[in-house]
Amino acid sequence: MNALNEKKQNLSSQILKNEIRLNARAVSRGIAVGKIVCLHGRKRQFYKINLQASQIQPELRRFRIAVGLATRQLKRISSQKSDKITEKKVNIFDAHLLILGDKSLLSKIENNISNQKINAEWAVKIATDDYIAKFKSISDEHLRERYIDLEDVADRILTALGGGNSILRLEKNSIIAAKEVKPSTLIELMGSQPQAIITENGGWTSHTFILARELNLPAITGLKRILRRVKTGDEVIVDGFGGQIIINPVKKTLQKYRVVEQEFQQDKSANLETVKGELKTLDGKEIKIRANIDLPKGYAQAKRFGAQGIGLYRSEFLFNQFKGFPSEQEQVGAYRKIARMVGEEAVRIRTFDLSVEHLADETEEKEKNPALGLRAIRLSLSHLKEYRVQLRALLQASTENNISIVLPMVSDVSEILRTKKLIEREKENLKKRKIEYGNPHLGAMIEVPSAVLMIDEIVEAVDFLCLGTNDLVQYLLAVDRDNEAVADWFRTLHPAVLRSIKTVLQAATRREIPVVVCGEMAGSPVYAPILLGLGATELSMNVNSIPRVRKIVSEIALEEAQEIVGKLDGCRSADEVEEAVSGFYQEKWAHLFSKDILPLNKNSKN
């Protein structure tokens, strides 16, 4: 156990009066000390900001612009007469327009801004909360249900407020507390450098926490009813190693943790040294480490850590940058920029992996089950116009030569073949318009169980594979990766997962095409040796995981990893695999893995 861990464990065993210690699941490492900012809201998240007198007029203007935008959206929808919108739905939007035009509601919100000197988001919240409470107390059932319309209108205004000059700027040393944090919220708040995130919901592979690890932001999830237990301004310590928060710490605790926090910050900068040269296991097997990139600026750091190109670029993050669907030219620019940044190495750009709510217009109903819904390649293939824009942009950017296209969530070869036809059509299109294009390689994410079963056919249709273990675990084990309540069922070392990975790696080897493992499993120092033992030679991961995984890979022999994996064959459950892995690691690699990070301790997966 390193000194930092030891010191931290001593600290957590001390229980002091007046402070509250809550234990939950650590999903991004690190220590932070700061003040709570509670986030609220559904579609768009926000918090309370107290305004200076000089900010009130601009805030009123911002609010009026947002109402204007929301009104125009609603008018557009209710005037549409397409098949997609039934008359009933149009009536609903007409009702929303009436609410949005209600002078008493609007002036109440404006009064809140002026009199209470608060931001528009907060003013909308308190005004609509008040109305909603009144609706809910009405005895007539039909009228009572109308609170839902009010909630929808509030959401619409809040979303419109996020579109322009958002004033969400956190104070220094803020720690975000929320039921859950959306990735787009985190990106919006990153400009003002929050110190940590604590939430009730979310899993190890939730995109928000993937992003938190990429940004080196400590995070803890599974804190039940957190928004009832803390309030904005509370002092808090977040221990993202041990999975604990300490609310209102006493002076002594605070002093001790400040030392640990400083050590963590120094540890982070110690990682900054540049790494060069091939990465090999002790017995000489070369392993390629690539980076998973959501925000391109992270690549410079990844390169310093020795990353060889980008194994997975999640292009859907462009929606945050461009506040919606990026145009063809915006996409060409973004893809070119990242390709040039990566230089000679390859960048695998995944087509948008989004749910329908991100792409479709405002008339779409919320899906009951988005993970199983119109998502990723399915969404692209059912919105062909937008899909063709993305493919065209990728083809144009591919004059850079190092771009490959990755298709998310394919279930069999048909989605790949349809995409190939579209690519050919778009090449023709570009040729006619005398626009230059390249010939990118095409790969498939393997993350749906049917794709594993159809892998022999899939490998014939692609140039490479990306193994997305986050979704593979989710879909194989039927465990929602974002749902904290079932986090204990998200078992990366489940025998079904290991067998699937092996099947995919073997099929690719037979066809001699590369496979990059790019789920969070690849970035875990504990799981990476298992992947090598199963036959993986390319791992793509979060920037900040690279130094730890590199270290482990360079200190183990492939032969040992294969031996351990060979012994897992008889295991019948995740429990059995985890127990066996812990035993073998302690026997062979006790010098590399302290007991507390081995898989049986479920709080230490990060």
Ligand code: PEP
């Ligand atoms: C995966 O599913 O493993 C993956 C890498 O993609 P994402 O996390 O974006 O779904």
Ligand code: MG
């Ligand atoms: Mg995925």
